[in-house]
Amino acid sequence: MKHFKSLLIALMLIFGATSFVNAQDSVAKMAHIDTQQLVEAMPSMIAAQNELKKVQQTYDTEIQTMAKELQTKITQYDNEADAKTDEENGRRIQEVQGMQKKIQEYQQNARKDLQDKEIELMQPLLDQARTAIQKVARAKGFQYVVDCATGNGMILCDGPDLLADVKTEMGI
Numbered sequence: 001m002k003h004f005k006s007l008l009i010a011l012m013l014i015f016g017a018t019s020f021v022n023a024q025d026s027v028a029k030m031a032h033i034d035t036q037q038l039v040e041a042m043p044s045m046i047a048a049q050n051e052l053k054k055v056q057q058t059y060d061t062e063i064q065t066m067a068k069e070l071q072t073k074i075t076q077y078d079n080e081a082d083a084k085t086d087e088e089n090g091r092r093i094q095e096v097q098g099m100q101k102k103i104q105e106y107q108q109n110a111r112k113d114l115q116d117k118e119i120e121l122m123q124p125l126l127d128q129a130r131t132a133i134q135k136v137a138r139a140k141g142f143q144y145v146v147d148c149a150t151g152n153g154m155i156l157c158d159g160p161d162l163l164a165d166v167k168t169e170m171g172i
Contacts, residue, residue: 031142031160036149038129038163039122041172048121055117059110066106070099132169136162 039045077092084092137145140162148157 028143029141030144030146031137031140031162032146032148032154032157033133033162033166034149034157035126035129035133035147038133038166038170038172039125041167042125042129042170043172044125044128048125051121052114052118056114059114063103063107063110066099066103070096070103073099128170129166132166133162136165136169140165 073092074096077089077096081089081092133145140160142160142162145162146154146157148154
């Protein structure tokens with residue numbers, strides 16, 4: 001009976017130690033990175049921002065030209081309104097309203113085109129960053145990487161920060 005108790009205690013110690021080791025292995029290794037800071041540090045980000053700025057300036061110039069044309073028409077029609085018939089003034093009002101609508105539609109299309117262009121330019125940068133983050137995290141044995149960029153809901157980002165290692169991986 002004494003041997004049985006000793007054997008039972010030994011088995012319990014072995015199972016307890018094994019469970020403790022397995023519990024330690026199952027604890028996920030986590031790190032964090034500020035992806036916004038990483039992407040902003042990428043040299044290709046500056047080129048993307050410059051291209052977006054050029055497209056924006058092109059749209060802004062066109063909208064300003066359209067607005068000047070509209071203002072010129074409005075001034076001209078206001079000055080000539082007394083000399084024109086009600087029917088002709090009505091057509092002029094409709095023409096001005098049509099021009100205003102055209103400007104609004106152009107602005108909406110320009111906004112959508114800019115958003116599409118931003119996605120087109122940014123997606124490859126984000127993919128490149130994601131690939132580098134995954135490579136570094138796997139090499140360092142991390143199972144999870146949390147993005148602690150502002151606005152992502154992270155309140156505290158203590159622990160291993162992969163930003164420097166990922167920048168090195170990307171040659172930044």
